[in-house]
Amino acid sequence: MENVVPYKIQLLSIVGSLLFMLFIFRLIVKGKLREEYSIVWIVCTLFLMVFAFWRNGLDIVAKLLGVYYAPALVFLGAIFAIIIFLVHLSVINSKLQKQMKDLAQEHALLKAELQKKDA
Amino acid sequence: MEQTGTSKNVLIIIPCYNEEGNIAKVLASLRSVSIPGVNIRALPVNDSSKDNTLLEIKKLTSVYINLPINLGIGGAVQAGYKYALKNNFDIAVQFDGDGQHPADYIARLIEPILNNESNVVIGSRFLDKQGFQSSALRRFGINYFKYLIKFMLGVTVTDSTSGFRALDKKTIRLVCDYYPDTYPEPEAIVIYTLNALKIKEIPVVMKDRESGQSSIGSFSSIYYMIKVTLGILFIYIRLKGNGKRSAL
Numbered sequence: 001m002e003n004v005v006p007y008k009i010q011l012l013s014i015v016g017s018l019l020f021m022l023f024i025f026r027l028i029v030k031g032k033l034r035e036e037y038s039i040v041w042i043v044c045t046l047f048l049m050v051f052a053f054w055r056n057g058l059d060i061v062a063k064l065l066g067v068y069y070a071p072a073l074v075f076l077g078a079i080f081a082i083i084i085f086l087v088h089l090s091v092i093n094s095k096l097q098k099q100m101k102d103l104a105q106e107h108a109l110l111k112a113e114l115q116k117k118d119a
Numbered sequence: 120m121e122q123t124g125t126s127k128n129v130l131i132i133i134p135c136y137n138e139e140g141n142i143a144k145v146l147a148s149l150r151s152v153s154i155p156g157v158n159i160r161a162l163p164v165n166d167s168s169k170d171n172t173l174l175e176i177k178k179l180t181s182v183y184i185n186l187p188i189n190l191g192i193g194g195a196v197q198a199g200y201k202y203a204l205k206n207n208f209d210i211a212v213q214f215d216g217d218g219q220h221p222a223d224y225i226a227r228l229i230e231p232i233l234n235n236e237s238n239v240v241i242g243s244r245f246l247d248k249q250g251f252q253s254s255a256l257r258r259f260g261i262n263y264f265k266y267l268i269k270f271m272l273g274v275t276v277t278d279s280t281s282g283f284r285a286l287d288k289k290t291i292r293l294v295c296d297y298y299p300d301t302y303p304e305p306e307a308i309v310i311y312t313l314n315a316l317k318i319k320e321i322p323v324v325m326k327d328r329e330s331g332q333s334s335i336g337s338f339s340s341i342y343y344m345i346k347v348t349l350g351i352l353f354i355y356i357r358l359k360g361n362g363k364r365s366a367l
Contacts, residue, residue: 100188101190101194101300104186104187104188104190104194104198105186105190105194105197105198105201107187108164108184108185108186108187108198109184109198109201109202109205111184111185112182112183112184112185112202115181115182116181116182119181
């Protein structure tokens with residue numbers, strides 16, 4: 001069976017996903033990325049690594065799913081993952097906005113209370 | 120108003136965003152209001168105005184709320200409701216800081232609550248069709264909300280976007296839990312109705328704003344209608360799903 005992934009690109013993918021994994025780890029260690037958000041990225045990198053090492057993997061999975069052009073599966077998976085993650089971020093954003101509103105109100109109310117005590 | 124026992128405390132919440140030219144007049148008009156058996160306290164809420172609204176407020180009163188970040192009209196008004204709940208007010212009146220709302224109607228606005236006839240009273244421009252009637256585009260939007268709310272809830276509110284309203288204690292407690300951030304007025308009506316609160320509309324005469332900008336530009340009217348429609352639909356589904364309990 002002909003490989004979909006030539007050697008050069010395989011090497012590139014392995015190096016690329018390793019660097020990406022390293023980058024994520026560094027962000028966590030430096031405290032710039034919270035662990036709960038890093039999980040999704042680590043899972044993504046693991047996926048990339050599996051297919052970087054397992055040369056026939058993409059072909060086999062594509063055939064299994066009935067995808068004729070194997071690389072299209074990569075795009076499909078990537079776009080799907082991106083959309084899910086964007087929704088996830090929107091949810092977090094909404095939560096933050098509500099928490100910020102509650103905090104701002106609480107802060108303003110406390111300040112008003114202090115003023116009353118001073119007066 | 121024959122009230123048995125002690126007098127009622129009424130908080131007038133005045134959300135202000137860039138109202139330096141109006142707030143003094145608004146506070147003066149409120150100071151001239153006196154209702155027997157009722158203590159009135161005005162509470163300006165400065166929603167992080169970019170102009171000198173805060174300075175103007177400080178000159179006139181020591182009782183105010185100054186929000187550290189801009190929350191939008193809903194967040195500002197809700198801060199006022201939280202103040203009312205904390206300080207045990209009997210009634211909270213929302214009164215816009217732009218000078219459009221008539222202070223001399225406050226007595227009539229709170230009367231149905233004092234008489235235990237309703238939980239929420241809304242001042243409507245369209246019951247008697249007098250005074251400032253808003254632009255044609257806005258009236259179209261308001262009519263659209265009227266039919267949408269009537270279709271979904273079976274109640275008729277002629278001026279669902281009116282911010283001139285009085286809430287009783289039970290309603291104040293409810294809106295402290297959840298109140299929409301932007302363009303909250305029509306959505307709030309859905310929340311009240313699905314919580315089995317009694318809404319009453321009374322006719323009022325409003326003025327056109329004297330200075331400053333409205334919170335809704337005519338160019339964003341379409342966005343306003345879409346946002347409010349979505350808000351109404353989702354709050355309806357959410358509350359129906361919760362078995363008509365509270366909004367969160």
